[in-house]
Amino acid sequence: MTTTGQRAQGWGFVAPALLWTFAFFIVPFIVMGAMSLATLDGRTLIWGLSFQNYAELAEKRFLWRAIVVSLEITLTVTVVSVVLAYPLAWIIAFNVPKRWQRLALLLAILPFWTSYVVRSYAWLLVLARDGVVNQTMLNLGLIAEPLTLANTRFATVTGFVHFFVMLLTLTIYANLVQLSPNYRRAAQDLGASAFQTFRHVILPLTLPGIVTGAFLTFVLCIGDYVTPQILGGNTELTVPQVIMVQLGRRADFPLAAALAIVLMGIVTVAYLAAARWLRLDRI
C-alpha cells in the first residue's frame, strides 16, 4: 500500500518536530556532555577530553556532600509521599461515593497547578518564624518559643511532599479504580482478612502504579532547584543548587555540565532499579 511518495510525505509531517527536538534538545545535550570534559583556565574555556571535573566531584567535599544531600532529601520525599498519598487515593476510590469521586479528586489536586515558585513561597509564609503554624501552636500553648521551621531541610521536604502527594494521589487513584472489585470479593470469599486482602492482592496489583509514581517523584524531586533554594535556604545545598552557584559566581560551565551529567546518571540508575515495574506508557 505504501508508496515512496507517501513515505516521503510521512517524513514531511514528522520532520519539523524531529528537527526541533534534534536542534534544541539532542545537540545541546551532546554539547553539554562535551562541556563536562572541558576545563577552565581562569576565564578561558579549553575544550578537550579531561576528566578533571569528575575527579573534582570525588575530591571536593561540598560537591560530594551535595550529591548525598540530594539523595537523602529525594528518597525521604519519595517514601513519605507514597505513604501519605496511598490512603488518600484509597479513601477517594473506595469511601467517597461514586458521583463525588471526580470532584474530590479534582479538589485534592487543584493546588498542584500553582506555579512552583508561588507554591514554595506560600510554604515559606506558613512556616515562617511568625507564620501561621508557629502562631497557632503558640496560641494553643503547645510551644513556648517559635520553632525554626523555615530554612531547614524539614521545610524543603514539606514543600516537596505537598506537591508529590497530589501527583501520587492522582496516579494511585487511577490504578485503584481500574481494579475489578472481583479480586477483593474473591480474596474475602476465600477467607482473607481485610489486611491480608490488601497485603497479598491489592498491593501487588497496584505496585506498577506506585513504582511509576514514585519514579516520577524521584526524577522531578532530584532535579528541582526552586524548592530547596526557597525553603531550605543555604544551610545545605542540593546538586541543582550547586549547579546554579557554578553558573552564577564563576561561570564554571564545565563543572556545572559535569554535575548535570551526574544527575542524569543517578536518574538512569533509578530507572534501571524501577524498570521491572515501570509502566511509563500508562501515565
Add this chain to the structure above:
Amino acid sequence: MMRLLPWMYLAVAFVFIYLPVATLVLFSFQDGQLPVPPFNGPSLRWYGDVLGDSRLTAALINSVLVALGASLIAVTLGFLAAYGLARHVLPGSALIRALLIAPLTVSYLIVGLGLLIVLTQAGLGLSLVTAGIGHVVINLPLAFAIIFAAMGAQQQNAERAARDLGANEMQVILLVTVPMLAPAIGAAFFLSMTFSWDEFIISFLLTRFDVTLPVEIWSMLRSGLSPRLNAIGSLVFLVSIAVVLTLELFVFRKRRS
C-alpha cells in the same frame, strides 16, 4: 470510630493540601506590611499596588506571549508528527517516538542548562524567544503524546471518505482530522499553556532583560515576605486554576460524553 477514620484522614489531608494556598490568598488581603497573623483587613491595596506596577504587568504580558507562542508551536509540531506517524508507515517509527518523548525524562534544569551552553557558545543573546524555544522543547513531547494517543481508526475512515470525495491532503487535515481531534488538540494546548505559564527555571536561565512573571516574582522574593508577593502569587494561581477548570469543563467532559 473506625468508620470515621477515613473521613478524618481525608479532612487532615485537605487541610495540608490547602494550608499554603489558603494562607497565600488570605494574606494577600492583609492591611499591613507583613503577610503573617494577625490578619487585618480585608484590603485590596496590594492588588492595586501589583496591578499598578509596570514591571509586573510587563512580565505578565511577556508570560502570556511566551506561553501562547510556545504552545502554538508545540501543538502544531506535535500534531503534524502524530499525523505523520499514525497515517504513514515509516521505518524506525518506534525510535522516532522515543526521540520525540525523550525530553520528558530530563529535568527542566538540564534542558535549560544545555540550551544556555549552546547559546552562549554560539554567541547568541538571551531573550523571550530563547525562553520560548526551551518551552517548546518541554511541551512538544506532551502535545505529541496526547494527540498521538487520540488518533484512531474512526478518523482514518472519515479521512479516506474525504479523499474519495476529492479532498486534497491539506483539506483532509484541516476539515476532517483537526475537527475530529479537537478535544485532544485542546487538551494539549491548554496543558502546554499552564506548563509554560508556571515554568521558572528555563525562563530564568534563558532570559535576560525582558523576563516572564515567575522570574520577576523570583527577584521580588529576595526582599522577603510581603503582601505584594501574596497578591501577585494569588493572581498567578487564579490564572492557572482558570485554565485547568476550562480544560476539565470543556475538553475532558466533552471527550467522555
